[in-house]
Amino acid sequence: GDAQDGFLDSAVFIQAGSVHAAPIITLAPATATNPAGATHTVTATVMNGTAPAAGVTVTFNVNSGPNVGTTGTGITNATGQATFTYSDTGGAGTDAIHASFVDGTGVTIQSNEVSTIWQAVAVFSITLSPATATNSVGGSHTVTATVMQGTTPLPGVTVTFNVISGPNSGTTGTGITNATGQATFTYSDTGGSGTDQIQASFVGADEHTHESNVVTKTWTPTSVAAMTISKSANANAVSPGTNVTYSYVVKNVGSVDITNPTVTDNKCSPVTFVSDSDNDGPAVLDLNETMTFSCSAILTSTTTNTATVTGQGVEGQPVAQTSLPVTVLVTPPTQAVGGEILGIDATSLFVVGAFANAFWILPVIAAIGAALAALTTGIIRRK
Ligand SMILES: [Ca+2]
Structure with a gap:
């Protein structure tokens, strides 16, 4: 009204x-x-x-x-x-x-x-090129999108470019197609080394978003990130239930500092930082620096394991190295009781530890008492 x-x-x-x-x-x-x-x-x-x-x-x-x-x-x-x-x-x-x-x-x-x-409309299309490219880290890269409807280039179309994965993931920009249907996008590598995936898109007159092919750009490091790792155990052969300590020595043998050196062992955890040769902590493994790590495990059977150190070079390049395997023999205990134990879970006894001195079994059995006298039938002489 x-x-x-x-x-x-x-x-x-x-x-x-x-x-x-x-x-x-x-x-x-x-x-x-x-x-x-x-x-x-x-x-x-x-x-x-x-x-x-x-x-x-x-x-x-x-x-x-x-x-x-x-x-x-x-x-x-x-x-x-x-x-x-x-x-x-x-x-x-x-x-x-x-x-x-x-x-x-x-x-x-x-x-x-x-x-x-x-x-009916001719099919919209957008293609992105070049399909692949490689350059050193820190440079810039230009991709070109071509927008067509059928075989006709579409000028004046706003194209959105996205780095969808890789060290520069999240970088974005727009361009407007020219008379030949082309729009370009240039960005700088600020994420270090690795491979970016890039895609372009536009919204057509059909109100739908049309996405291009995915192209890649690989940024290669100009420096060499490299480490060595050596692993040792404090014993070569032990009795079951022995606590064994492994030591790991990591060294920077590349041309750049390595950040966050981290050691893992496939059969021991956690691996902890012990010391570093320049005494400034575990964050950075400087050129030629060595770091020592440690891990302990109670072994119940012969164990072979390896350790891997990972880190990152200053240009973002990942670096990893795996040690040679180390084997610690776990030998059967001496027959201190003079017989095998049957009818009870012998495994649970072995893992309690200190089995090398097995005389503790006798007082344990004595304490079980008359109510379990039948257990003695489970202790037989070795034939
Ligand atoms: Ca250091």
């Missing part, structure tokens, strides 16, 4: 729920043309004579065409208007659309019929 006749507007709202003053519904636009696959919006206007009818539920139907059967509802606003938007999922063709509402007396009031033409 307008500002001058608020009294009449009130009357309109009272009438809205039971439209009875020659209600009509009109649908617009009468015709439209859209690319196939896009969306289309129509607007219904419900009037009571010259007054807009608010709060009326309008039903929209696509009665024929590629999207026949598509339906929806809307409620008219203060100006008597309700809108309906749908996507073309049926491809090219012409849809006929109606709107209707049920008035206060139960009569369905139909609108005029409107139509929209979904035009």
